[in-house]
Structure formats: C-alpha cells, structure tokens
Amino acid sequence: MSGQKQRLTIAQAVRDAMRDEMRLDPTILVLGEDVGIDGGVFRATDGLIEEFGPERVIDTPLAESGIIGLSVGLAATGFRPVAEMQFMGFVYPAINQLFSHAARMRNRTRGRLTTPMVVRMPYGGGIHPPEHHSESYESLFLNTPGFKVVVPSNPYDAKGLLISAMRSNDPVLFMEPKRIYRAFREEVPDEAYTVPLGLASIAHTGDDVSLIAWGSMTRVCHDAAEVLAVQGISAEVVDLRSLNPLDRDTFIGSVMKTGRAVVVHEAPKTNGFGAEIVAQINEHALMHLEAPVQRVCGFDVVFPLAHLEKLYLPNRDRVVAAAKKTMEF
C-alpha cells in the first residue's frame, strides 16, 4: 500500500480502476470499440493496451450486440470481461444479449454457469452531442432481474465502485456520468480499493428535506443544498450510488429524519426509477412524511438536441423549487 493519492477526474479514476485491477487479476479483459489504440473516445481506457497488450485490451468490430455476445462467452468460461458500450444510447442492439443471457445465465443453469462481467456505459446529458448520445436508460435494466446497476458521482467512488464491480460474480452495469467526467478533481488513492456495491452515501447532512439522486444529479443536488441553506432550509443529499442492489436503509433513514424528500433523475419521469424510490418511501416511511415526495426528472420526451437540452435537464433551480414545495406544503 503506497498510501499515495492523486487528484483525478472521474475519467481518470475509471481508467485507474481498470489498470490497478488488471494488474491484480489476469482474467480481466477490456473490450469495446476504440478502447485499445485510441484509449477510448473519452480516454477512459487510455494507456491500458500499452501496459497489457492486445490480448487483454481488445478493439472489437463495430457491433454492440457482438461485444456483449463475446463477453457472455468469455465470462462463462473463466474470464472477467469489462465491456464498454461507447454511449448508453447505443446499448439497444445489445439488449438481447444482456437481458436474455447475461442477466439469466446463472438462474438458467442453477448456478453452474455464471457471467461475471462489467458493462461500462457513459450516460446522461449535458455535453451537447449529436442525437442518441444523451440517454439514461437505467429503468430498463432495473426492471430486469439479474443485473447489478451502479452509478458513481465522484472520482473516489468511481474507482472504488468499478473495482468492486470487477470483483463481483454477477453482471454489473456501470453507468458513468459523462457530463462530469472531467468536471472536477478529487483525491483518489493510487492502489486498488473498493467501495462496496449496494451502499448509498449521505453526501451532505441536513435536517429539513432529503434530496435523493445519483450520478450527475448528485452534483446538482449539492448546488441546490447550498442555495437552500442560504434560505434557511437544511437539505440532506443522499447519493444512492447503487441502484441495484438498492440501499433502502440509508434513504429511508434520511426521509424518516427529515420528513420530506425530492428525487432527482435525468431519465424520463414516467416509470423512471424515481417512481420506485417514492413507492419504497410509501411502503417504509409513510408515517414520517410531512408532504408528498417530489420528483424532478427529465420529461417523457426524446432527449432534445443541444439547443433545448438545458430545458430538459433537471437543474439546481428546479430542485430548489421542489424542495421548497415540500417545505411549504
């Protein structure tokens, strides 16, 4: 343990996670489009092929379904592939391999064959890209039993969660908030370490209202909490980090303390994961609610292109307004 730390962005932390774990575990392979020589379109795999060679860092043909199909075969026979979907918006062709096989192999064979693999997906809006590059499809995966779904909001969590994902014996979907890939730096230890899957974090304590979010939206909630503090409202920010398995105790505990909640996510509102959070608050904290739980989400529309993107995305002011609504109920 060197004990050394560096200030890294999320993209760098993700790269370091793979690098450090690949040094420890020879069964880990990285595969995807442009992940090798190019180091990944977001540079998240930068330098890996130089260190580990083309047999462990594989530039695949342009075939999302193929990447996952290959990964299923590799994972069931002793490897731990870390597959990259270049953007979450392009995961659709791979849905069949993911849903029909990766999520089900263990159950199908009563545990004889398993598919330990990680599927990394940059997701979310805010980088003004072309169409299909801004989507957040976590709901699809969360309603399909068999996956774990994990979303870091900062560099320290990104590295620790990705390493935990690589060590998991279950298929893990690792959503990377691309808008904040390079937005800020944080101290990250040099060597491999884990942040457990299935554990949320109270990113900021408060007493009046719980702001529940994940990924880039956690940052938005931090900003909202600052504004609310000036207005005399003490907001608690709950960073879920793990959507499946979901750390119910932490967010329910928060809502029991504050009595008020706002759930924030980029994905469209109807049937978004916020609805599940609200349902669980209903089941486990109803008697503590001072006001209905608010959801601040994307709208039930196709993600708009760059010009209108700002209107779609949940932002600090929308979260502040929602929090105040709960206070004034």
Add this chain to the structure above:
Amino acid sequence: MPRTTVYEAVTQRLEILDLEGQVDAELMPELDPNRIIEFYRNMVLMRAFDNKALKLQRQGRMGTWPPIQGQEAIQVATAMAMEDSDWLIPAFREQAVMVLRGVPAHTIYAYWAGDERGSAFPDGVRCFPIAVPVGSQWQHGAGVGLSLKLRGEQAAAVVFGGDGSTSEGDFHEGLNAAGVFKTNTVFVIQNNQWAISVPLSKQTASQTLAQKAHAYGVPGIQVDGNDIFAVHVAVTEALERARTGGGPTLIEAETYRLGDHTTADDASRYRSEEEVEQWREKDPIPRLRKYLEANGLWDEERETALENEAREWVDTQVEALEAMPPQPLEAIFEYMYDEMPPHLAEQMAALKAEVEA
C-alpha cells in the same frame, strides 16, 4: 480500363454415403467398424428418446418439445468427434449432441417439462444451456472460441443453429468476430429446410448457407447432413483447424425436419406430404443400416436387441424424470445473484408466508 476481379469464391459440397448405403471409396474416412456401429446405435437410441417425448407431450407429461427426427446424423457425428475439452453451444434442437456430450438424458426431458434443473449440467460437462432467443448463441460460439484461444487451450467451441437463425444479426456478428479474432470455433448450421413455416427459399437469397462464410473470411463447406460419414469428415477437419490456431469454420449440414417444428405446430398447414416423403427416403438411419448390413456388421437379431435396448433406456429416462421431486419455492429466488440481496430475501419470505398460510 476494364473491371478487374478482386475476389472469387467457390463453395464445395461433401457427400460420401449414398441412399443405397454405398460409399465413395476415395472420400470414405478410416473408421473402426465398431465406431460405425456406435454411430448407428446412438442414432437409434436418440430417435427413440425423441419419439417418446412427443408421446409424453400428448399425455400431458411433457411441455412443448422440438423433435429432432431426421437430423440424427449431424448430431451424432458431431458429438462423437468432439473431445471432453471442447465446448458445446446448442441452439434448441440438439438433444442428441447434448446427451452424447454427457448431459444426462432425463435432464433434457426435465428442461422441456419446465424444470430449470434441466439446464444444470454435471461438473466437467462443457455445455451451454439451450438458447431460446434464436441465433443469439452464434455470438457465444465466438466468445467461447476466443476464450479458449486466449488461454491457449487445444480445444474448440462447437456452436449450432438452424437455417432460420442465419438471418439474425447475431449470426453475422458472431462469424465476423470469429473471423477477425481467428477464434477456436466450429459453426454448424443444421439446415433442415424450414424455420417453422418459412422455407429456406424465403429465408435468404443466397444459393447456399455455406457460401456466407466467404463474407467473413472464414472457410465454409456444405455437407449432406444425412450422410454421417460426410458430417464426420467435415466436423473432424474443422475441429482440428480450430484447436490448432487455424481459426473458425462454417459447416452447413443439409438435412430435413421430418417432424413438426414443435408439438405446438402442425406442419401439414404449410408443406406437402409428398415433400416429407421424398426426404424420408434420405433418412440417415436406414441409410446407415444399409451400409452396415452390406458390410456384414448388422442383422435383424441385432436390430431387435437394439430396439429393446432403446425402449428400456428411454423408459429409464422417463422414470428418472418423473421421480424428480419438485423444486422448493426458494428455487425461484436463489439463483438470481451470487448472494441474495435483501430486497429479494424479503420477497421470498413474503411469498413463503403467503403459500404456507
């Protein structure tokens, strides 16, 4: 300037055993007579196993069943050419290959009767479970082939699919990746002419399925799938190539689905009895029997003994199937994750309480 030819392709067909049981002496492989008898015995046993399943279904003792009738030669020859270190990746009409590769026959009955334990194969049996989403397994063939190559194993992944499955994108992606990475894979198409009610002529404009290999830079070959010797030769070649770093091969084994697509289908709605009868004349089992008898390796007595053996063996499988105790309620929940997450444990407990109340 005139156009130049940048690529020219040739696709070959291999036939060795004709309908009268005669073989092409030049192409006939060297095979121990007992092995040939073993070919025959296995085909007969598996046909009996298959036929019994149809009856069980009509008796309400079996779920939907996809018969393999007519396709035994491909399956038996391939299975018997494989080693224990080779991986089998079936589609869903490969019962004979699976049994001969070490999957207990009654567990195949169990799978189609609706019990997940039918896909839990014994340790050491290198076999993937049945792939229901058509064609999705082609990619696993590439993935497993890549896995074996990366690990330096002298072994191959043998992946099966039907003529219909070659229209799926996974066929293209799997072959393409196998070609690019030169994986240890043997792709076997059981072309039985029909994908439920869609004939091959409506499945593709390609003249053959084997020629598609050219598109991927992969060697391909068509064989008479009902000719057990031809299948044996083609598969043996392909396995050798795959195991020794020579990369993948695509084999189109031409055969015919003598039965319905499954027990939920009625083929008489879309094809004629004449066509079926024409193909019945090419049935692999009587064909090989003619060869055996012509070479003094078989007779009526042995036939009767084999029929009895088949019946007994099949009855044993049925007994084993019906002796399986039902899975407990926990089996619904236990195999989702490495460790059961709390929310699932809650749901399981709630169901248990409901059921026991």
Add this chain to the structure above:
Amino acid sequence: MAFVFNFPDVGEGIHEGTVVEWLVAEGDVVAEDQPLLKVETDKAVVELPSPKTGTVLKIHFAAGDLIHVGDALIVIGDAGESVPDSGKGTTALPQGSDAVSAPEVEVADQLATAVATGSRRPLATPKTRALAREMGVDLSKVSGTGSGGRITDDDVERAARGEVSLTPPASVPAAVEIPANVTITADGPVERVSLTHLRKVIAGAMRSSKQISAHVTHVEEADATALMAAYRDLKPQIEAEHDIKFSVLPFFIKALVECLKDFPMFNASVDEEAGEMVLKKYYNIGIAVDTPQGLIVPVIKDADSKDMIQLARQVADIAGRARERKLGLDELRGGTCTITNIGPLGGVFATPIINQPELAILGLHKIEQRPVVRDGQIVIRDMMYLSISFDHRWIDGAQGARFMTQFARLISNPNLLMARL
C-alpha cells in the same frame, strides 16, 4: 388402481378441442403409448397416446363432443375395478388456473358503495394521522385549521386536550333558521371567529410567562383618601394650565418608581446562563392598555426623570395611539416593570401575569369609599386594593410584602411621595 386420463394442453395455450374419433372401446386392453383417440384443436388434429397399460374401464365423451383441458377422457385400470367419479383430475403438469372473476366484482361493489354514500375522508398527512392514532383522536370529528381545511398536528393535540371543534353531522333539522355565520354542533350552535395575529401573540406570551415564572400575587390595601384629595385639588389647575387630561395614574407611576429604587430586584431581569440578576438602573414603566383587538403594553421610558405632567401627557398619548395601533416597535419594548390599571373597569383585586422578562407587575384596583376602623371609630375612606404578581424564583414572599407595604405607605401619604420627588 384406476388411472384417469385428463385432456392435457397439447399445444401451448389450447383450452378446448373436439373429439374426432375414439380408437379404443370400453373393455379393450391397451398398452402404454397406444393411440386412444383423435382430438381436433385450433392448431391441429392430434392423437392422444395412452399413458398407461391396462383395461379401458370407462370412456367419457363421444365423437363430436367438445372437451376442455382438464376434462376426464378415459379411465384405465384393472378389469372389474370400480370407476372413480368423473370430474376434473390432475395431470402430470399443472394446468393453468381458471380466470377468477369474483374478486373483481367484489371490488367494483365496494367502490360503488363508497361513491353512493359520498364518504369524504378527513384531510391529513400520514404523519398527522399517525399522531391522531397515537393520541386516540378521531379525525372525522376534528375540524382542520391547515391549508385547504387540512387537520394539523396542533388541531390533533387540541382535540386530544378536549378543546374539540366538532364538524356538523350530515343531517340538519330543516325547520330551524340558522344565521349565516352560525354553525350547528352536536351541543348547540356556535359562531367561529378567526384568531387575529395579535391574539395569537398574546396567547403565546401569556402561556409562556406562566410557564417561565413562579407567579405569586401579594395583595395589599391602601388608604387613598389623601391621595384623592390631592388629586382633586391638582386636576383642574393642571388641566387648565396644560392641555392634557390629568388622571391619577401619574401618582402611581411615581410611587412605583420610588419603590423600585428602594427594592431594585423588582426592577430587574435574570440572566440564568451567566448566573446573574440584572438590576436595571433605568425605569421604563409599561402601561397595560386595553384595545379592541387585545392587550397592548406600551412603555414610558425613564419614568423617573419625568414630572407628573409629562407622565400624564405621555400616558394619554400612548394610550390613544395604542388603541389606534400606531405605536412604534421601540415603544413596545424595553420595559423594566409594568402597571396594569384595571381599577376603572371594576373588580376587587386580581392576579396579573408578569410581562417577561420582568420580575414583577403591579395591579391597581378600584378606588371606592368603604367603612374602615380608625382609632376605634368607623369612618368612610377612599380605599383601594393593590396586587403585585412577582416571580418567586428570584423574589421571596417576604420581599413582596415589604415592597407593597412601602408602596401602600407612599400612596396613603402623598406628602411622603412628594418629599422624594
């Protein structure tokens, strides 16, 4: 043992079929897998093979009959065995359950009933409902003061204490004429009047003062005869010379100030955290004023440095502006001791509530002629009661008695008071 063969689902979701023909008859011996009958379904004509070897004991249904999945078709057993009753049996594979419609009908009925009776649930958040349950309060009997008529936690707490606001029952006797602002409760008609902000403030202040201080009231009697004589003498002269209304109150203010100088702890507050009594060296006397909206206590600053004429002028001014609600915030704070001149309104004596953070409040009561004994004789004198409530945490009863004795002395001997001014 007789085996009943029930019609299985032969093709993924078949529910029924038609018997085409029987291939065996009752009494026949059949072998396992031997075809028994042909059935036509939506998908195909299928042959059903026998699951058992034995003798056909009974055949149900004839050619042309409609059969449903699960129906007993044929019974196979030993010759001469008795046949079990026909009916739905079990097959090796579980059959799909029949659609059950009864529960759905039940739910629809309940909804219809609810709509018909027009039942309306009281509005309350889950937290308030939980509180109500805890406190044994029936929400349907509580009137909500929250937004939209919502029942608040406060409403529940008050209801629990018995200060119940009742909602009217569904039916009202038609013959009774009810004024617009009156509602009928279970006990009788009531008029609801909104609480003003001032009222709520006073309520809060009174309750907390009673909770904070250990109130004791000491009552003294004073002979105000000489004082009243002096007052009657001065009044016309002062009112003529200065354009003011001259009441007797300035005398009392002055007497109070002198007593506060003699007994500094009555002109103090306590800093408990610092563990100190803060003795005020200034004398800001609060005068309780009754306004139509409620009690207001404006403060006369530095009463010790003002003569009685100035005091009179100030009293008249602040009382007038108090009633018009035109006082500044500064005029309502900073008091060191308070007088409540309740006498003009009647009563004998009272137990006033201390004006926090002060430690004492002086009540002045009615001056009236009473027979008293002086030198063994009954004489008629102008007598008045004086009450002082003080905080016994910091001021003992004996002090209170001494204070009032001195005050009564000054009132009874105005020359003594004059000598000190």
